[in-house]
Amino acid sequence: MTAMTTSIIARICGSCGCTPEEAKEYLEGEIRNLLDYRDVEDLRAEDFAQACDSLGLEHDFIPYFIERISIC
Template sequence: MQTNIINLICSSCNCSQAEAQEYLDSEIRNLRELQELDDLREDDIEMACSNLGLDLDYQEYFINRLAGA
C-alpha cells in the first residue's frame, strides 16, 4: 500500500517519489507528535490526507501506522 500512496502523492502534488516520501514521513511525524501529546484528533488524520492530496479512504493507513502496524 505504501507504494500506491507514494504514487498518489506524486500525482496530486506533482513531485518526485523522493519528495512524496518526505511529505508522507513529515505527516506521519506530525501525527505521532500529536499522539504523544495526547492531542491527536480525527480531524488531524483527515488533514494529513488532505495535505497529501489523498482521499479520506486513506485514513486507515495513517491509523495503522500510528498503531505500529
C-alpha cells in the same frame, strides 16, 4: 516499503507533481506530525483527515495513517 505505501507515494506524486523521494518525505512528515499529536495526547480524528488533505489523498486512506501510528 509496503504495497500500500508505494501506492500512496504514487498518488502523492500525481496530486502534487513531485518526485517519489519528495512524496515519501511528505508522507513521513505527516506521519511524524500525527505521532507528535499522539505523544502529547492531542490526536483528533480530524488530524487524520488533515493529513490526507495535505497530501492530496482521499480520506479513504485514513486507516493507513491509523495503522502507521499504531505500530510506532
